[in-house]
Amino acid sequence: MGTSDDFDAFYAATSARVLHQVYAVCGDLGEAQDVVQEAYARAWTRWSSLSSYDSPEAWVRTVAWRLAANRWRSVRRWLTARARLGPPPEAPEPSPDRVAVLAALRRLPESQRRVVVLHYLSDLPISEIAETTGMPAGTVKVYLSRARTALAPLLAADDERKDSDVSTHP
Numbered sequence: 001m002g003t004s005d006d007f008d009a010f011y012a013a014t015s016a017r018v019l020h021q022v023y024a025v026c027g028d029l030g031e032a033q034d035v036v037q038e039a040y041a042r043a044w045t046r047w048s049s050l051s052s053y054d055s056p057e058a059w060v061r062t063v064a065w066r067l068a069a070n071r072w073r074s075v076r077r078w079l080t081a082r083a084r085l086g087p088p089p090e091a092p093e094p095s096p097d098r099v100a101v102l103a104a105l106r107r108l109p110e111s112q113r114r115v116v117v118l119h120y121l122s123d124l125p126i127s128e129i130a131e132t133t134g135m136p137a138g139t140v141k142v143y144l145s146r147a148r149t150a151l152a153p154l155l156a157a158d159d160e161r162k163d164s165d166v167s168t169h170p
Helices: 004-026 029-045 056-085 096-106 110-121 126-133 137-168
Strands: none
Touching (some): 004 029, 029 056, 096 110, 110 137, 126 137
C-alpha cells in the first residue's frame, strides 16, 4: 500500500515528464498544467491501489489526456453554439454612478464592504448576513453603520464633482 511519501516521490519523478507530454498534445501550457494537476489529484485519492500498478505514470497521463480531450470537446461545443446563436449582446458600459459606488466600496475595509454588498445589493436582512458571514448580528450592524459613515463623504464628493462638471460645460 502506497504512502504519502511514495506519492511525493512518484510526483517529483514524473510530473515534469507528464506535463511536457500533455503540453505537446494540447498545445496550451496553462491547459496542460490544469489537467495534469487534476490528474495527479485524482491519482492521490486512489494512491493506495494505484501505487501497485505496473505504471501509475501511464494512468496519470491517460487521465490527463482524457481531461484535455473533454475540455476541447466542451470548447468545440461552445464554439458551435456561439456560431449558431451569434455573439452575446453587447453589455452596456457601467453608469458613472455605478463606477463611483464601486470605487467608494473599494476604499472600505473588506469586512465592511462584504456586509454592505450583502445588505444593500443582495437585500439580505441582518440576521442572514450574520449567519452567512459568521459574525454576530451586532457586529454586522456596527460594520454597516461605519460603512455608511465612510461612504457618505466619498459619494458626496463624487456628486459635487459631477455638479461642477455640469456647471462648467453648458
